[in-house]
Amino acid sequence: MRKLLSSIIGLTLLISGCSSSNQIGKSRLDIIKQRNQLICGVSGKIPGFSFLNTNGKYSGLDVDICKAISAAFLESPNNIQLRPLTAAERFTSLRTGEIDLLSRNTTFNLSRDSQKGNGLSFAPVVFHDGQGLMVKINSGVKDLKDLSNKSICVGSGTTTEQNINDAFEEKSLKYTPIKYQDLNQVIAGYLQGRCAAMTSDRSQLAAARSSFKNPGNHVILDNILSKEPLAPATVGNDERLADAVRWVIYALIEAEEKGITQSNINQKLDLAKDNKGMKPLRRFLGIEGDLGEKLGLANDFVVKIIKTTGNYGEIYNRNLGPNSQVYIPRGLNQISKQGGILISPPFN
Amino acid sequence: MRFTKSYIIQYLFLLIIILFLILIINNVHFNLIRTGLGFDFAWLFRPASFSLAEHILPYSPSNSFAWALLVGWTNSLRVIFVALIFSTIIGISAGILGKSHNYILKFISRLYILIIRQTPLLLQLLFWYFVGFLSIRNPVNIIVPIINISNQGINIFGYILTPEFSSLIIGLSVFTGAYIAEIVRGGLNSVPKGQWEAYKSLGISDSIGLKDIIIPQALPAILPGLTSQYLNLAKNSTLAIAVGYADIYAVSDTVINQTGKSIEGFILLLIGFLFINLIISNIMEFFNRNILKNKA
Amino acid sequence: MKIITKDIKFLLFKARKIGINNKTDLFITFILLVGVFATLTNFLNWIFFHANWEVVSRNLNLYIIGTYPKALSWRPFLWISIIILLSFTTLLKKLNYIKKRFIYICWLLIIPLGIYLLAGGINIIPISTNFWGGLSLTLILTFISIIIALPIGILLALGRQSNLLIIKKITSLYIDCMRSVPLIAILFFGQLLTPLLLPVGMEINRVIRAIFSFSIFVSAYISEDIRGGLQSVPQNQIEAAKVLGLNKYQINKFIVLPQALIIAIPALTNQAIGLLQNTSLMAILGLVELLGISRSILANPQFIGSHLEVYVWLALIYWLVCTIIALLAKKIERHFSKSLNFQGDL
Structure with missing residues (x-):
């Protein structure tokens, strides 16, 4: 009897070991691309950041960040699943792999970021709050x-x-x-x-x-x-996904610094195509170089993002600007040229 | 032959269950390593560093998580016992009114049961709290110096009950009362009609007749149902989280959230509840035995 | 003058007729009536003159289908309309035996139809459960959970009655444990802890996890109701069946269970209604069923502070749905107790 039992235990261990080994070492980024869908955890109950419209769609700053990331990762920005999460369940959901990305006005701090703490990996801050x-x-x-x-x-x-x-x-x-x-x-x-x-x-x-x-x-x-620096987060031990998310956020800020908007992106693209000398712009828009590929994304991921959501300033104004339902002055959340503290490292 | 067959079935069943448990424990073990969550209880003795609005036991944020959980547990007990008393009063009154020959009283009792039983408790609690208490603009003095109701709670003799506690008590009592009323009505129905007619023909008044003749006979039929309603009340008290009262579930939720120790926290929550259940069922058992003894 | 005294006399006569016999009685009646009347007038006054029903009227779709894609919203709407239609035909029409059969079959088909319409699949676009919400989610959660919990409950009840010691002990342990734990703890377990129980890479979505939690919880309660039914089946019927040479399985299947189930219908109805109400607990754990979607609506800056309107509206929906379920169950119970020719006090 004991022999039988121990052999059964061994067998189950073996089976579950096998089933898990092929999933480990694979980046979440590949899984997202494979299923062609980004699962994004949001609050769903915070005006201006993520809330339910009368037409049954979630909108807000947090939601637009998800859209930008999905535009960069996937062919279509609509391949996105928004999951309303309670504050209590958000980290568990991320760590157990139920969601790919947490964009739920989450404060970036040491114990959440560290491996021995909540074990998350934070993207750059998208909203400086206090x-x-x-x-x-x-x-x-x-x-x-x-x-x-x-x-x-x-x-x-x-x-x-x-x-x-x-x-x-x-x-x-x-x-x-x-x-x-x-x-x-x-x-x-x-x-x-x-x-x-x-x-x-x-x-x-x-x-x-x-x-x-x-x-x-x-x-x-x-x-x-x-x-209260609020930032999107991904699971901690996945550097490729974290990098990709990080640079999507920086792309939004960089686009605002460069004055690239949803309405002028095509002009800028033509401009960059015609002028071989505009190296930084050509690299940024993916006409030259392989910045996107280095992240595991398409080379023109920035173009896709801007076409979908616009740059950071546009996202901000749409959701929190003077004409939105919840007006919050930009304050610290201006780009550095305008006196704020948002700045993007160079796209080199 | 039959004997061995049933044995085989039983052991097969047992084996399947054990296998299933092994598989799950193995998965948990593996997942805990993978996600780095770990399994230990050392965090219980670290300072909680969150405060609680209500506590019977002394509490400050520098106390340990373990103490915070105990405070939440006592808060739960407090709600359960107060609501238990009120729900019994409401339930018995409504149950007896339902048997009244006065059509209006009967109608009101039925209406109460009809409305309360067909709407979710959670909704009722939110209603009592946000609409019943918090929307009181001008304080209501029921008996001028004694009871004062405002959106800061109920003030009885200077002893203040918070709106969270009060609305939880009212919500739970009114909800459970409707179920108890049905049980009481069923119990009264179980008393033979002849008994009612007998005391009436003897010229005994309704109140005395009910108290001394009908209710003692109805009790054996009422008590088991009552026990299970009390246990339900205890379980339902965990909805306290919706109205911001720090009961055992709400405190566990906060603790799990701050420490990330979800499995450990969940186990402690279950143990806490096991004790609450034991307390209630033991008390009811005591009543049950005493009543049976009195009858004998 | 004469007319007035006549009126008073008439009123007193009426009062006696409705059961007001003495002064205390009159006093209690009066107080309660004044209370009810005051509440009612205040309430009606508020409903018609003070409440702002925009939060309900502008979000009507959301309450019913949640965040379901707009272009496909006909699917949940169709399902709910069929349920309403079926409920009314069952309740209102006097039907002959064959038509009744037909209606019961329709009821059985409601659940697969609901899953097909909501989830999609063959011939229609699949929609992830993540988009389900509102009343349609509340209903499908309730229906599926009950239909799963019922057979489990029956097995548990039989297991607890069994004379195989190990099975009896295990089922009893399961039932007693489940019944001593608050539902919200089970739901918490289902939503936050089950991902830790699964092998890596395996995911079960949140709606299915909720259904799983509700089923394992309710099955314990159902099993106790059915056990009550089993115990009230007269012992002499079982003896008679044994004499006729039926084996244990046959006795259970043909003699004991059908009667036990019919006896348990009222209790089972209460479980179903309780379950429907308890699906609202998922709002605390982040699903957007009826109560959850309302809490999201209340976060819309246009509607902040319209709690009362939303709660009253929700209470009305829940009340209507629960009452319809109760009425349906009563009808079914009457039909079955007649068709089985069951004599005795139900």
């Missing part, structure tokens, strides 16, 4: 210490939860966290007067405020509790 607090103007709250012993509405499963705790603990103040599952519950709790303040990334606070009936009655405090 955590803030919003209060009602007539509450008279001016500073963190005015909020001592009051309740504060927080989204659970986020870095927000930890930051607010750190900020209060540092000043030895006490507060009561009221934790909700998603941002619109946090907003509802705050608006209905459950909490004296709500805390979230400042961009989200601004977005929320702009949708209020009387935005003037609310004020975002000057205290910035933390840096």
Whole structure:
């Protein structure tokens, strides 16, 4: 009996070992191309970043980043599957391979990036944010210490939860966290007067405020509790995929620096084709050299991206610009020439 | 021949189950190595560094994860026991009203059961919380200095119940009450009609007749159903996460999220629940035995 | 004047007739009536004059089909229309035996039809389960889970009744464990932990994982309901069947199970309704079924703060669907207990 049992155990080990060995060592990039579809994890519940339109489509900055990446990886930008994920399940989904890419306004920090932490690999920051607090103007709250012993509405499963705790603990103040599952519950709790303040990334606070009936009655405090660089992430031990994603984001920034937009991309392309001397532009657009191939992408991946989503500035303006439903001034998220901190390394 | 055949079937069944378990454990083991998640409980004693809005036990963010889980567990127990009492009161009243000869009362009781049982509890909880409590603009004083209800919660004698706790209690009690009412009605129906007529013909009032004659006879039929409703209530209390109350599930969720230890966290959650179930079923068993003893 | 006293007398007579006999009775009735009346007027007032129903009317498609591709939205709509049509014919028409047979077959075909229409495949474009959502997802989750859980539940119930010790112990262990765990924990397990149980490279999509979780959970409850049914089948029928020379399998299949199932119909209906309501828990775990899609809609900057409207609307849909299921089950139960000529208190 024991012999039988042990041989069966051995057999199962062997079978599962075999089935797994051929998958290992293969980059996720190949799997994405093979199935001709990019599976992208988004929130689906954050105005301006990813939310459900009345026509049943997700839109927002995070969604456009997914589209840009899918345009670069695959033949068509529409071969994209968006999965709404809760904050709690996002890392597990990425690590177990359920999604290829996480574009769910996720804060880039050490413990998430490191192999012994959450084991992710972060792409360049697509939105520089900072955590803030919003209060009602007539509450008279001016500073963190005015909020001592009051309740504060927080989204659970986020870095927000930890930051607010750190900020209060540092000043030895006490507060009561009221934790909700998603941002619109946090907003509802705050608006209905459950909490004296709500805390979230400042961009989200601004977005929320702009949708209020009387935005003037609310004020975002000057205290910035933390840096919140939001970036897309891929699974940690896949350098090829991480590189490809990284350079797609840089391409978006580089295109804005070079003034290449969705509307003038064809002109720029013709211009580059006609002028052999415009080396950097020719390399960037894939007419010359093999930059795309080095990443395992098509040489003209930048052209595909810009034709689909436009450059970073266009994506920003579409979702968060003055004419969008949620206006957030660009601030730090300008390219470096315009006084922001976005900059792309050279495409050489 | 038959004897051996049944033995073969049984051992085959056992073997298949064991094989299945081995396969799964093997997969888990392999996946844990592949994803670098690992399996250990050392993180339990690291500081939790998140705060909790409500706690009966003393708690601060510098306490360990283990302590945070225990605090969540006691929070769950608190909700379960308060809701258990209220749901029993609501259920028994609605059940008896349903047997009343007053058509209006009967109608109201039926309407209550009809509405509550056919809508999801989660929706009801969200409703009680966001609509029932948070939308109160002006505080309501029921008995002026004693009970005060506002969107900051219920204030009884200066003791404040948060809106999260209160709406959870109301939601769970009202929901479970509707199920208990059906059980009570069934129990009352199980008492022979002659018993009702007997106490009436003796000139005993309804309240005394119910209390001393009908309910004691209905109890054996009611208690088993009641126990399973109480267990359901305990299980349903995990929906607390939807209204922002820090119960065992909500705390486990946060802990798993912060540590990434999903399997370990899940195992602890199950163990926590096992104890809650044991507590409830033991108490009910105690009641059951006492009532049977009284009857004998 | 005379007319008024006459009216009052009439009212008192009426009051006595509806069962108001004494002062306490009158008092309780009065208080409850005032309460109900006040709530109702406030509520109606809000519905007609204060609520802004735009959040419902402009997203009507989303509530029903979720993020399903627009060009193909006729597929889930067709499926739901067929269900509605079938429900009404079953409920309203008095049908003869043959037509009834036909309708039951139609009901059985609803699930494969739903899978075919939603998922696509032969002759129509396949659509990933990722795009399923809204009411159509809620319904298909419920239907498939129940249809999977029912046979498992029957097997578990028979296993628990079996006199083979090992099988009895294992099934009992499974049932008791499942019944002592909250559903959300099982769903959490299904959504976040099952990927760790599978061999590398194997993926099961989220809808199927949810169906799996619901099935293993509900089957434990169903098995207990069926066990109740099994126990209430009179022992003398089994003895009689043994005398007639039927073997154990035949006795179970032809004598015990059919009766046990019919006795268990009300309890099984409650499980089905409970399951439909509990699919809303998937909203916490990220599926966009009816409640999940509503939470996404509430994040649209145009509709922030319209919680009440959405919740009332959802309550109405859930209530309608559950009530229809309850009515259908009652009809089926009546039919079967008649056709089996089953005598006794059901």
